[in-house]
Amino acid sequence: MADTSDLxxxxxxxxxxxxxxSGLFKAVDDVSFTVSRGETLAIVGESxxxxxxxxxxxxxxxxxxxxxxxxxxxxxxxxxxLALSEAxxxxxxxxxxxxxFQEPMTSLNPVMRIGxxxxxxxxxxxxxxxxxxxxxxxxxxxxxxxxxxxRRAREYPHQLxxxxxxxxxxxxxxxxRPALLxxxxxxxxxxxxxxxxxxxxxLDLQKELGTGLVLITHxxxxxxxxxxxxxxxxxxxxxxxxxVEALFAAPKHxxxxxxxxxxxxxxxxxxxxxERLNEISGTVPSLVRLPKGCAFAPRCTLAIxxxxxxxxxxxxxxxxxxxxxxxxxxxxxxx
Amino acid sequence: MFAYLVRRLFLMLVTLFxxxxxxxxxxxxxxxxxxxxxxxxxxxxxxxxxANLEKExxxxxxxxxxxWHWISGFLRGDFGYSYVSEKPALQEILPRIPITxxxxxxxxxxxxxxxxxxxxxxxxxxxxxxxxxxxVVSLSGLSLPSFWLGLLILTASVAMFxxxxxxxxxxxxxxxxxxxxxxxxxxxxxxxAALTMRIxxxxxxxxxxxxxxxxxRAKGASDAAVNYKHALKNAILPVxxxxxxxxxxxxxxxxxxxxxxxxxxxxxxxVEAIRxxxxxxxxxxxxxxxxxVVSANFIVDMLYAxxxxxxxxxx
Numbered sequence: 054m055a056d057t058s059d060l061x062x063x064x065x066x067x068x069x070x071x072x073x074x075s076g077l078f079k080a081v082d083d084v085s086f087t088v089s090r091g092e093t094l095a096i097v098g099e100s101x102x103x104x105x106x107x108x109x110x111x112x113x114x115x116x117x118x119x120x121x122x123x124x125x126x127x128x129x130x131x132x133x134x135l136a137l138s139e140a141x142x143x144x145x146x147x148x149x150x151x152x153x154f155q156e157p158m159t160s161l162n163p164v165m166r167i168g169x170x171x172x173x174x175x176x177x178x179x180x181x182x183x184x185x186x187x188x189x190x191x192x193x194x195x196x197x198x199x200x201x202x203x204r205r206a207r208e209y210p211h212q213l214x215x216x217x218x219x220x221x222x223x224x225x226x227x228x229x230r231p232a233l234l235x236x237x238x239x240x241x242x243x244x245x246x247x248x249x250x251x252x253x254x255x256l257d258l259q260k261e262l263g264t265g266l267v268l269i270t271h272x273x274x275x276x277x278x279x280x281x282x283x284x285x286x287x288x289x290x291x292x293x294x295x296x297v298e299a300l301f302a303a304p305k306h307x308x309x310x311x312x313x314x315x316x317x318x319x320x321x322x323x324x325x326x327x328e329r330l331n332e333i334s335g336t337v338p339s340l341v342r343l344p345k346g347c348a349f350a351p352r353c354t355l356a357i358x359x360x361x362x363x364x365x366x367x368x369x370x371x372x373x374x375x376x377x378x379x380x381x382x383x384x385x386x387x388x
Numbered sequence: 389m390f391a392y393l394v395r396r397l398f399l400m401l402v403t404l405f406x407x408x409x410x411x412x413x414x415x416x417x418x419x420x421x422x423x424x425x426x427x428x429x430x431x432x433x434x435x436x437x438x439a440n441l442e443k444e445x446x447x448x449x450x451x452x453x454x455x456w457h458w459i460s461g462f463l464r465g466d467f468g469y470s471y472v473s474e475k476p477a478l479q480e481i482l483p484r485i486p487i488t489x490x491x492x493x494x495x496x497x498x499x500x501x502x503x504x505x506x507x508x509x510x511x512x513x514x515x516x517x518x519x520x521x522x523x524v525v526s527l528s529g530l531s532l533p534s535f536w537l538g539l540l541i542l543t544a545s546v547a548m549f550x551x552x553x554x555x556x557x558x559x560x561x562x563x564x565x566x567x568x569x570x571x572x573x574x575x576x577x578x579x580x581a582a583l584t585m586r587i588x589x590x591x592x593x594x595x596x597x598x599x600x601x602x603x604x605r606a607k608g609a610s611d612a613a614v615n616y617k618h619a620l621k622n623a624i625l626p627v628x629x630x631x632x633x634x635x636x637x638x639x640x641x642x643x644x645x646x647x648x649x650x651x652x653x654x655x656x657x658x659v660e661a662i663r664x665x666x667x668x669x670x671x672x673x674x675x676x677x678x679x680x681v682v683s684a685n686f687i688v689d690m691l692y693a694x695x696x697x698x699x700x701x702x703x
Contacts, residue, residue, distance in 0.1 A: 162618055
């Protein structure tokens with residue numbers, strides 16, 4: 054575990070709810086985690102488990118209405134972000150904390166030149182002339198290894214490929230050298246060959262700039278390659294947290310185990326591939342009508358009576374390996 | 389881009405040729421000509437007198453010859469003589485153009501400068517009371533015909549000030565000129581502003597949902613920068629289209645408004661000329677209006693390329 058003085062981000066008991074016509078639901082329920090300087094924390098889970106809302110909550114960009122952060126603290130370096138006014142938060146957004154989104158095709162403004170979009174990010178936070186900001190923009194494009202950065206800076210998003218656009222997004226997000234970078238499924242929309250390049254680029258720059266990284270993904274392969282620590286979310290809650298090694302060696306939550314079993318393995322030569330891919334049966338429950346006990350119980354093969362009646366507390370199983378499961382002790386054996 | 393320009397200009401010429409044919413023959417289909425109208429009040433008339441007059445005006449010749457005579461003159465800038473005033477048609481039309489142009493320009497300025505910001509505000513404040521209020525105002529703007537609105541304004545000014553705004557043909561200062569044109573322009577422009585507002589609102593609502601708006605917020609951009617710099621520039625294309633179409637429709641609104649406010653512009657003049665079957669005035673004036681409308685459309689197409697870099701007229 055990293056020294057606490059080196060913490061970039063400290064999230065405690067974050068709660069974000071959405072008010073909808075069908076009722077109130079807790080998209081993020083009592084989630085806590087920390088990120089140290091230069092560390093990569095992966096947040097893993099299925100669609101709708103609250104990963105992206107967690108990320109938007111850190112940026113204070115949850116659309117309100119219908120969403121609202123109703124509890125907890127988000128401390129970035131020494132600042133409690135949730136206590137800031139919107140104007141104060143704007144000064145931090147894009148400067149100390151910034152974000153890369155999933156869809157590079159639609160996340161850049163189609164009618165603004167690439168360079169101008171980076172220049173805007175720089176000039177919002179640095180008192181620089183347009184000329185100086187332009188130079189920084191070109192420098193950033195070079196840093197993310199876009200060839201001919203001077204020419205590319207003058208081009209519009211539609212003139213760049215998906216991979217190039219994501220590089221440009223990264224350049225924009227890192228232009229002010231943020232303490233924390235949030236990457237929300239940064240490679241999901243890209244070709245597999247490009248995915249590896251973009252991930253490698255993010256990790257290189259993170260190392261170079263010492264940025265803390267929150268990497269949101271549903272791809273455990275990505276987690277294994279990139280992160281030091283992982284939190285697994287299910288139905289708005291953190292159900293497991295561990296170092297990457299501990300998690301992959303011995304998952305404590307049946308949901309995590311299910312996720313890992315769902316990764317199709319390349320069959321060894323001579324062995325026939327299984328007829329059917331492994332899956333976690335059932336679907337994520339509606340967040341409006343969550344069961345009283347463990348939200349995963351209806352899909353869990355290990356569920357017992359107690360699981361349906363009582364929500365299991367997050368328990369430390371040694372070495373900072375947290376899991377919220379009544380039967381965590383047995384999970385490893387069953388697997 | 390160059391090939392597109394050439395093709396677009398060629399299409400403009402074809403359109404204008406079509407319009408000239410339609411104007412010319414529609415006028416001839418309307419029963420009666422200036423001679424019939426002049427002699428109608430006189431009871432019995434010697435057919436020889438009528439024939440003489442028709443010959444003098446050249447309306448006894450085959451239609452195709454008349455058409456050629458007119459269109460070749462139009463292209464040379466020779467508009468012929470008004471049947472009614474017997475003055476050169478150009479001299480009759482030219483001094484009236486600036487009056488209508490100012491009215492139309494001011495009306496479009498109102499519609500853009502009021503409609504666009506209110507549309508943005510309405511979209512940003514979607515679902516609030518302000519949004520509902522603005523939408524009611526715009527709906528009423530679309531529902532009120534401009535001549536009726538003009539009459540209401542006149543009636544109201546009589547009731548409140550005991551007089552109606554008089555058209556001032558020679559305003560001494562900019563302020564006086566503005567005062568002369570502002571009220572009728574507002575009466576015509578209200579509808580356009582309402583339409584512009586509605587289109588801006590719906591276009592903005594569409595754009596505000598886009599991912600790049602979230603990106604702009606994530607950079608730390610202020611609401612004003614997000615709404616006007618990022619969103620509006622993406623939302624403006626449909627608005628430009630509508631304003632371009634409105635520029636053409638405005639002429640229709642101006643005919644009645646110029647009549648209501650007693651303004652000596654081309655629109656009212658055109659109606660008078662049609663009543664007298666004053667072919668040289670009607671044909672040439674409608675043709676000039678057609679040129680303006682077709683050019684406005686052309687400018688709108690060019691503005692598309694300016695505002696949206698993705699639109700490339702390459703093929």
